[in-house]
Amino acid sequence: xxxxxxWLYAAGILMxxxxxxxxxxxxxxxxxxxxxxxxxxxxQFAPGGLSLHTIASFFAINGVWHATLMSVETAGICMxxxxxxxxxxxxxxxxxxFVGSDAYRLVIILTRAFPIGxxxxxxxxxFVSFGIYDTPLGVxxxxxxxxxxxxxxxxxxxxxxxxxxxxxxxxxxxxxxxAAFRRLVLPLAVPGIAAVAIFAFVISWNEVFAASVLxxxxxxxxxxxxxxxxxxxxxxxxxxxxxxxxxxVLFIFLVRRYLFAVWGVASR
Amino acid sequence: xxxxxxxxxxxxxxxxxxLAVFFAYPLVETITLAFRHHGGWxxxxxxxxxxxLNFRDSLVNTFGLVLVVVPLQLVLALAxxxxxxxxRRGRDLVLxxxxxxxxxxxxxxxxxxxxxxxxxxxxxxxxFHLGLIAHPQSWLTYxxxxxxxxxxxxxxxxxxxAIVFLILVAGLQLLPKEYAEAAEIFGASPWQRLTRITIPxxxxxxxxxxxxxxxxxxxMFATVLSLGGRNFPVxxxxxxxxxxxxxxxxxxxxxxxxxxxxxxxxxxxxxRAIRVxxxxxx
Numbered sequence: 001x002x003x004x005x006x007w008l009y010a011a012g013i014l015m016x017x018x019x020x021x022x023x024x025x026x027x028x029x030x031x032x033x034x035x036x037x038x039x040x041x042x043x044q045f046a047p048g049g050l051s052l053h054t055i056a057s058f059f060a061i062n063g064v065w066h067a068t069l070m071s072v073e074t075a076g077i078c079m080x081x082x083x084x085x086x087x088x089x090x091x092x093x094x095x096x097x098f099v100g101s102d103a104y105r106l107v108i109i110l111t112r113a114f115p116i117g118x119x120x121x122x123x124x125x126x127f128v129s130f131g132i133y134d135t136p137l138g139v140x141x142x143x144x145x146x147x148x149x150x151x152x153x154x155x156x157x158x159x160x161x162x163x164x165x166x167x168x169x170x171x172x173x174x175x176x177x178x179a180a181f182r183r184l185v186l187p188l189a190v191p192g193i194a195a196v197a198i199f200a201f202v203i204s205w206n207e208v209f210a211a212s213v214l215x216x217x218x219x220x221x222x223x224x225x226x227x228x229x230x231x232x233x234x235x236x237x238x239x240x241x242x243x244x245x246x247x248x249v250l251f252i253f254l255v256r257r258y259l260f261a262v263w264g265v266a267s268r
Numbered sequence: 269x270x271x272x273x274x275x276x277x278x279x280x281x282x283x284x285x286x287l288a289v290f291f292a293y294p295l296v297e298t299i300t301l302a303f304r305h306h307g308g309w310x311x312x313x314x315x316x317x318x319x320x321l322n323f324r325d326s327l328v329n330t331f332g333l334v335l336v337v338v339p340l341q342l343v344l345a346l347a348x349x350x351x352x353x354x355x356r357r358g359r360d361l362v363l364x365x366x367x368x369x370x371x372x373x374x375x376x377x378x379x380x381x382x383x384x385x386x387x388x389x390x391x392x393x394x395x396f397h398l399g400l401i402a403h404p405q406s407w408l409t410y411x412x413x414x415x416x417x418x419x420x421x422x423x424x425x426x427x428x429x430a431i432v433f434l435i436l437v438a439g440l441q442l443l444p445k446e447y448a449e450a451a452e453i454f455g456a457s458p459w460q461r462l463t464r465i466t467i468p469x470x471x472x473x474x475x476x477x478x479x480x481x482x483x484x485x486x487x488m489f490a491t492v493l494s495l496g497g498r499n500f501p502v503x504x505x506x507x508x509x510x511x512x513x514x515x516x517x518x519x520x521x522x523x524x525x526x527x528x529x530x531x532x533x534x535x536x537x538x539x540r541a542i543r544v545x546x547x548x549x550x
Contacts, residue, residue, distance in 0.1 A: 241379025
């Protein structure tokens with residue numbers, strides 16, 4: 001490569017990094033600056049000092065703590081259910097050849113080519129009669145439907161990556177099928193399972209539509225923010241936006257090794 | 269060994285049951301809700317939907333955005349994926365930074381860009397320093413539909429290109445280097461190698477990225493509401509409005525069916541338009 005082309009290439013990479021990072025930086029400057037930063041004109045691009053004033057006034061709003069708690073509970077339910085339902089199915093796809101496995105895999109992939117969030121609309125009626133409308137359990141169940149296809153496909157590719165011979169060796173030495181799984185496969189699979197769990201958590205934490213349709217007083221953080229959006233001052237909106245982003249960025253960092261298992265392999 | 273043959277079915281049974289209850293049932297229920305009115309079957313709800321003042325706008329806005337944003341995302345993501353390939357030092361860091369938006373919700377992304385594009389925001393500050401405007405200017409109102417469209421477009425481009433990018437990077441990693449090397453030996457230019465070798469081999473990944481991304485784009489909801497409020501109706505926000513404010517689940521279901529049909533249509537279109545022949549794959 002010529003010198004000029006190398007320089008252009010590096011500049012392009014850096015510009016795309018800035019395109020991703022600068023907006024996050026700007027909302028952080030807005031919500032972590034001294035009070036009044038949000039309404040200042042013209043804006044300063046450098047942070048004018050660190051202050052938790054805006055964040056504190058956000059958490060002082062009636063209902064924010066409750067909504068945060070609801071979000072964590074909902075995401076926790078989604079995480080546990082996705083693992084409990086998805087892991088066995090992924091194991092079955094990876095280790096057994098059985099009639100219908102291709103059909104099952106196809107159904108799982110097809111559910112992703114479908115706007116699942118919209119299915120919350122009819123569920124609100126039946127949720128009322130089952131007494132789970134406006135509860136974290138109700139929202140968590142719908143979010144599990146969103147996360148389950150990922151959980152199945154990722155855990156399937158996860159178990160495919162662990163040699164079958166290890167388990168077979170366990171059987172030879174007298175382990176039952178389950179004991180071989182628990183003692184030999186599970187320890188190797190733990191990081192991947194954690195990644196699946198984190199993904200389920202993020203999917204639920206970020207979901208807005210179903211959560212808004214299925215709750216009234218026990219809103220999740222996203223549904224709460226959306227409901228109060230039109231009557232909230234800007235600093236509340238920005239603080240809420242920053243708080244929604246921070247956990248997600250951290251999560252993506254934690255699962256960065258598994259991003260391809262989720263989006264790459266699973267999308268074929 | 270009967271047990272062994274039943275085992276895989278026992279393992280997938282819980283997930284099938286779950287999807288039956290939370291996927292198949294609400295799907296059927298949505299269709300029922302849409303076509304039922306006062307105890308009988310009718311198209312009445314669809315008539316109400318068509319007479320909704322925002323119906324035309326929501327249809328035009330949704331399709332307009334999808335048609336503009338998805339091709340742009342494909343081009344941008346492809347460029348990013350190709351730029352990442354020759355990178356040696358700092359590859360993991362760049363990959364992580366470019367993937368960050370993947371974890372950001374549509375609502376949060378809308379709020380991030382609101383902080384930039386609002387009246388006293390950073391965008392107007394730049395225009396002010398360039399001497400283009402003297403006072404804060406509104407971009408996200410009913411009177412500036414073009415600017416509002418552009419704002420939503422940029423936000424979607426920022427937030428949701430990462431998913432296309434990751435699928436394409438994963439696809440590129442699977443391509444054998446020999447094809448491009450052979451083409452280079454026979455004198456193909458970089459552009460020829462890209463359009464004749466890399467992109468055709470990448471078809472399966474492009475196809476699944478487009479399907480996934482288009483379906484999600486039709487579900488656009490919180491980005492639009494956080495930036496434009498009710499100034500920019502889309503199909504999902506109308507569905508939400510009919511369910512929530514008008515308390516009319518039937519008309520909401522009609523909007524839902526519209527979104528489903530659009531997603532299904534797009535998926536079928538991609539499956540036909542981007543033919544993937546298994547025997548041609550490496």
